[in-house]
Amino acid sequence: MEVNWLIILDFIPQLLKGAQVTVHITVVGLLGGVILGAIAGLMRAYGNAVINAIAFVYIEVIRGTPIVVQVMFLYFALPVLASIRIDPMTTAILAIVINAGAYIAEIVRGAVLSISKGLTEAGLAIGLPRWKVIVHIVGPLAFRRLIPPLGNQFIVSLKDTSLFIVIGVGELTRTGQEIMAANFRAVEIWTAVAIMYLIMTGVLSLALRMIEKRMRIL
Amino acid sequence: MSDTIIQFRNVSKHFGPLKVLDEVDLEIHKGEVVVLVGPSGSGKSTLLRCINGLEQITGGDLIVNGMSVLGGNKIMREIRQEAGMVFQQFNLFPQMTALQNVAFGPQQVRGLSRSEARALAKELLAKVGLAEKANHEPAELSGGQQQRVAIARALAIKPKVMLFDEPTSALDPELKQEVLNVMRNLAAEGMTMVVVTHEMGFAKQVGTRLIFMEHGKIAVDGTPRDVIDNPPNDRMKDFLQHV
Ligand SMILES: Nc1ncnc2c1ncn2[C@@H]1O[C@H](COP(=O)(O)OP(=O)(O)OP(=O)(O)O)[C@@H](O)[C@H]1O
Numbered sequence: 520m521e522v523n524w525l526i527i528l529d530f531i532p533q534l535l536k537g538a539q540v541t542v543h544i545t546v547v548g549l550l551g552g553v554i555l556g557a558i559a560g561l562m563r564a565y566g567n568a569v570i571n572a573i574a575f576v577y578i579e580v581i582r583g584t585p586i587v588v589q590v591m592f593l594y595f596a597l598p599v600l601a602s603i604r605i606d607p608m609t610t611a612i613l614a615i616v617i618n619a620g621a622y623i624a625e626i627v628r629g630a631v632l633s634i635s636k637g638l639t640e641a642g643l644a645i646g647l648p649r650w651k652v653i654v655h656i657v658g659p660l661a662f663r664r665l666i667p668p669l670g671n672q673f674i675v676s677l678k679d680t681s682l683f684i685v686i687g688v689g690e691l692t693r694t695g696q697e698i699m700a701a702n703f704r705a706v707e708i709w710t711a712v713a714i715m716y717l718i719m720t721g722v723l724s725l726a727l728r729m730i731e732k733r734m735r736i737l
Numbered sequence: 738m739s740d741t742i743i744q745f746r747n748v749s750k751h752f753g754p755l756k757v758l759d760e761v762d763l764e765i766h767k768g769e770v771v772v773l774v775g776p777s778g779s780g781k782s783t784l785l786r787c788i789n790g791l792e793q794i795t796g797g798d799l800i801v802n803g804m805s806v807l808g809g810n811k812i813m814r815e816i817r818q819e820a821g822m823v824f825q826q827f828n829l830f831p832q833m834t835a836l837q838n839v840a841f842g843p844q845q846v847r848g849l850s851r852s853e854a855r856a857l858a859k860e861l862l863a864k865v866g867l868a869e870k871a872n873h874e875p876a877e878l879s880g881g882q883q884q885r886v887a888i889a890r891a892l893a894i895k896p897k898v899m900l901f902d903e904p905t906s907a908l909d910p911e912l913k914q915e916v917l918n919v920m921r922n923l924a925a926e927g928m929t930m931v932v933v934t935h936e937m938g939f940a941k942q943v944g945t946r947l948i949f950m951e952h953g954k955i956a957v958d959g960t961p962r963d964v965i966d967n968p969p970n971d972r973m974k975d976f977l978q979h980v
């Protein structure tokens with residue numbers, strides 16, 4: 520079969536739909552992941568022994584297992600264990616939330632702990648309650664250090680959505696797979712799919728670089 | 738008795754098995770300028786930091802302006818508003834200008850309005866000789882200037898006592914004096930001060946009392962002139978020769 524690049528044009532609408540699903544999973548999943556990660560990271564940085572241990576176990580379990588195993592567990596094992604059945608799309612989003620959350624927790628913890636202890640003490644010493652020290656002093660400083668590694672994680676999570684092919688979510692990779700199964704145009708389809716991922720990660724990188732530039736790193 | 742502002746009652750402080758303060762009794766009165774000296778590791782910083790609860794005492798009781806440091810979080814915050822602290826490393830908030838650093842406390846903890854807090858901050862920056870640096874960020878200031886902003890920040894809470902932990906140790910010799918001058922003026926206004934320092938000139942001129950610490954205990958307690966000119970024991974004599 521000869522390579523015919525023009526054939527890609529026929530499949531663009533279908534691929535765009537897949538890309539849309541990818542973006543949807545990524546955006547919603549990361550929104551949840553950032554919230555979960557911030558909570559777990561703060562638990563690690565500020566929690567007492569018990570709270571710290573809970574966050575630690577969560578982070579280590581997730582970082583120590585592949586995301587494919589995690590999504591399989593959510594989709595196939597959870598219904599058996601807890602009679603909770605969730606549809607593939609929700610499973611995919613949940614997997615990103617839980618997975619990215621663990622990595623983001625470590626990022627948040629690192630950023631918070633990188634802020635000099637002296638600044639926290641200076642805040643406490645003027646009579647601020649600890650939460651105000653976190654919100655007004657440590658938080659804004661840690662946030663600037665958060666942006667680069669957070670951006671990195673966003674890109675990783677976006678690409679991780681391709682693994683949800685295993686539970687049949689119609690995201691971009693799955694869409695490519697389906698098209699190819701019908702016409703065997705491997706070179707054209709996978710090139711197109713790759714380019715679409717590159718566009719998405721490229722836009723993300725660019726946006727992050729702009730945010731970084733606008734915020735002076737202290 | 739009523740002019741006692743800080744009272745250590747048999748205070749101990751342990752870090753794990755390490756006993757850093759060993760049953761300290763100490764009473765500090767309003768208007769005193771107490772200079773705290775002693776070898777490294779003798780517990781000077783720890784003693785100071787117990788006063789405003791940056792370290793928690795593990796034995797005895799410590800009363801600051803009538804409130805016990807054991808009284809819980811809310812009391813502790815009130816104590817901190819009565820005992821301002823100046824650190825060796827300045828610890829200015831890097832994302833804020835000098836003015837914002839000083840105005841932040843009064844606005845957040847004393848309930849001043851934004852404009853009241855800014856007015857107070859301007860006044861205090863002028864007092865430490867930095868009126869024209871109000872809109873500079875810490876990174877744009879010299880160490881001596883940063884430390885003077887830090888003093889203004891502590892004063893902005895209107896404390897009754899000021900705690901200084903080696904305020905000039907991180908500064909080049911030529912910058913030490915500008916900070917010591919601010920402290921001298923503060924003492925002249927009658928501010929109660931507890932100062933950990935190696936500046937014996939300052940101790941003699943400004944201090945009303947000198948305490949020499951050793952192994953978590955107060956080994957010597959007297960007037961600076963007496964103690965410095967006639968060290969009561971050999972270890973203190975030895976110490977003075979090395980600062
Ligand atoms: N957070 C801590 N955890 C464990 N040990 C500590 C801690 N802070 C201080 N120490 C120990 O307590 C002892 C007294 O420390 P402190 O800082 O009070 O001494 P210092 O007199 O201020 O000394 P320096 O002149 O070096 O500042 C030292 O042995 C120190 O190592």
Ligand SMILES: [Mg+2]
Pocket residue numbers: 781782783
């Ligand atoms: Mg010290």
